Amino acid sequence: MTMEFATPYRSRSQIPPAPGTPYFIEKGMGDRAHLFGDLFTVYAGGEQTENTFNFFTCEGPKGDLIPAHSHPDTYEVFFITAGAVRLFVEDIEGRQYEKLLTTGDFGFVPKNCPHSYRIERHHSQIVGVAAGPGGTFERFFENLGTPTEELGLPQRPHVPAPEKFGTVPQRFDVAFLLDHQWRTR
Amino acid sequence: MTMEFATPYRSRSQIPPAPGTPYFIEKGMGDRAHLFGDLFTVYAGGEQTENTFNFFTCEGPKGDLIPAHSHPDTYEVFFITAGAVRLFVEDIEGRQYEKLLTTGDFGFVPKNCPHSYRIERHHSQIVGVAAGPGGTFERFFENLGTPTEELGLPQRPHVPAPEKFGTVPQRFDVAFLLDHQWRTR
Numbered sequence: 001m002t003m004e005f006a007t008p009y010r011s012r013s014q015i016p017p018a019p020g021t022p023y024f025i026e027k028g029m030g031d032r033a034h035l036f037g038d039l040f041t042v043y044a045g046g047e048q049t050e051n052t053f054n055f056f057t058c059e060g061p062k063g064d065l066i067p068a069h070s071h072p073d074t075y076e077v078f079f080i081t082a083g084a085v086r087l088f089v090e091d092i093e094g095r096q097y098e099k100l101l102t103t104g105d106f107g108f109v110p111k112n113c114p115h116s117y118r119i120e121r122h123h124s125q126i127v128g129v130a131a132g133p134g135g136t137f138e139r140f141f142e143n144l145g146t147p148t149e150e151l152g153l154p155q156r157p158h159v160p161a162p163e164k165f166g167t168v169p170q171r172f173d174v175a176f177l178l179d180h181q182w183r184t185r
Numbered sequence: 186m187t188m189e190f191a192t193p194y195r196s197r198s199q200i201p202p203a204p205g206t207p208y209f210i211e212k213g214m215g216d217r218a219h220l221f222g223d224l225f226t227v228y229a230g231g232e233q234t235e236n237t238f239n240f241f242t243c244e245g246p247k248g249d250l251i252p253a254h255s256h257p258d259t260y261e262v263f264f265i266t267a268g269a270v271r272l273f274v275e276d277i278e279g280r281q282y283e284k285l286l287t288t289g290d291f292g293f294v295p296k297n298c299p300h301s302y303r304i305e306r307h308h309s310q311i312v313g314v315a316a317g318p319g320g321t322f323e324r325f326f327e328n329l330g331t332p333t334e335e336l337g338l339p340q341r342p343h344v345p346a347p348e349k350f351g352t353v354p355q356r357f358d359v360a361f362l363l364d365h366q367w368r369t370r
Contacts, residue, residue, distance in 0.1 A: 020295045022274035022282055027289025043291040049260045050318050053238035055291070075234045079312065081266050089207035097207055104212025106228040106240070110205045127264065129314055133235050 002029075009139065010147065019047055030056070034154040035145030037063050038119075046136040053131040054138040057081075060119045061153060068116040068180035071109075071173045073134035078107040078117065083124025088182050090114040098184035114177050132173075140172035187214075194324065195332065204232055215241070219339040220330030222248050223304075231321040238316040239323040242266075245304045246338060253301040253365035256294075256358045258319035263292040263302065268309025273367050275299040283369035299362050317358075325357035 007017040014025045030041040038060035045054045068088070078087055080101045087107040090096045100120065101107055109115045111132055130137055144160050160168075169176055192202040199210045215226040223245035230239045253273070263272055265286045272292040275281045285305065286292055294300045296317055315322055329345050345353075354361055 020277060020297075022276050022295060022298050022300075023293050024272070024282070024284040024286065025291040025293075027287075027291075030291065043264070044260075044262060044293050048293060048295070049316070052260065052316050052318060053314055055262050055264065055314060075229075075237065077229060077240050079228070079240065081312075087209070091207050092205060097209070099209040101209065102212075106210040106212075106215065108208050108210075108229050108233060110207060110233070112205075113207050115207075127266075127312060129238055129240060131234070131237050133237060 002026075009142070012149075015042070015044065015048065017047065019050070028151050031142070032148050032150065033142035033145045034148050034150070034158040035141050036159065037061055037154060037157045039148075039153050040141035040145070042138045042141075045138040046131075049136070051131075051135040053129055054136040056128050056130075056138050056141075058126040058128060059153065060124060062122050062124075063119050065118045066116050068114050068177040068182070069169075070112055070114045070175050070177060071130070071132070071137070072175060073111055074130050074132040074137060074173050075111055076109040076115070077127070077129040078109070079127040080105050081125045081127055083119065083121035085124055085126055086118045086120050088116045088184060096182060096184050098182070114180055116180075116182065134173065137172040137174065140168065140174055143172065144168045187211075194327070197334075200227070200229065200233065202232065204235070213336050216327070217333050217335065218327035218330045219333050219335070219343040220326050221344065222246055222339060222342045224333075224338050225326035225330070227323045227326075230323040231316075234321070236316075236320040238314055239321040241313050241315075241323050241326075243311040243313060244338065245309060247307050247309075248304050250303040251301050253299050253362040253367070254354075255297055255299045255360050255362060256315070256317070256322070257297055257360060259296055259315050259317040259322060259358050261294040261300070262312070262314040263294070264312040265290050266310045266312055268304065268306035270309055270311055271303045271305050273301045273369060281367060281369045283367070299365055301365075301367065319358065322357040322359065325353065325359055328357065329353045
């Protein structure tokens with residue numbers, strides 16, 4: 001039996017809305033969203049953890065560099081469970097780092113550090129935790145993108161309406177850095 | 186080039202002790218500890234996240250049920266990246282749940298909920314996040330167990346000295362429940 005709940009985010013979710021409830025979610029069955037070519041799946045968010053942390057996955061095809069951005073109040077983990085992801089990070093003194101991460105590799109992006117990534121193999125998966133003293137932002141993906149009941153990658157890229165870029169990122173501690181340049185190569 | 190640091194926990198660690206520093210850690214190269222038959226590897230801890238979350242892995246052979254315990258102030262994620270792990274959880278009203286988790290499956294244990302698990306396949310790996318409003322407890326494993334430079338599972342089980350059970354768990358928000366019974370089967 002699979003438990004399903006109505007939550008503030010989904011009419012059918014496997015994440016219990018009441019905090020303090022143990023739960024299990026089978027592979028792929030968290031709260032799903034499409035954003036550009038990628039599938040984001042939330043397994044736990046702020047409501048479950050007194051706003052201390054969240055837990056989500058990002059799956060995508062080999063693709064383009066995600067635009068550089070930073071999180072003023074959020075630390076972010078990239079842990080690769082399949083494929084290969086090139087992570088770019090700049091520290092607060094402007095030094096830039098780049099690393100190709102493959103299965104089992106880990107990357108850590110502190111708050112305020114500009115970063116970007118590029119999925120470099122089809123069927124890659126990133127496990128993410130993104131949280132800080134100000135809370136968690138796991139609902140960014142479905143607000144800039146769109147919630148979905150589908151289980152796989154978007155059949156065609158979901159491109160957000162332009163006006164969303166003016167409001168959604170700020171609400172979820174995301175600052176896009178449109179003129180940012182990576183000088184690592 | 187791999188960066189190494191002296192930290193409060195290791196003379197050689199790939200986790201930068203100064204907060205706010207981006208870093209990468211290749212598979213298996215986090216701060217490692219042996220506890221009973223298992224290998225715990227910390228990739229990020231409280232110092233890196235203003236005490237909001239941590240990130241570690243647990244790898245083990247097929248083995249026995251871990252003694253039931255709870256965390257008065259810590260929420261815990263079990264995300265399986267290899268093998269199979271049977272997770273037992275009791276909610277605060279005493280209802281008990283049991284689920285066999287395999288690769289890609291997720292389990293969530295709220296604070297104060299008794300829980301236990303048993304690794305049911307050799308070469309299993311659990312990704313863990315364990316944190317709450319009171320902080321993180323990633324150094325529990327090396328304090329009850331022992332830090333190691335080795336890369337694999339313990340060659341023989343590391344059994345903690347008995348007196349450690351009287352002091353270490355309390356320091357890391359771990360309450361063992363020695364008389365606890367699972368009635369799920």
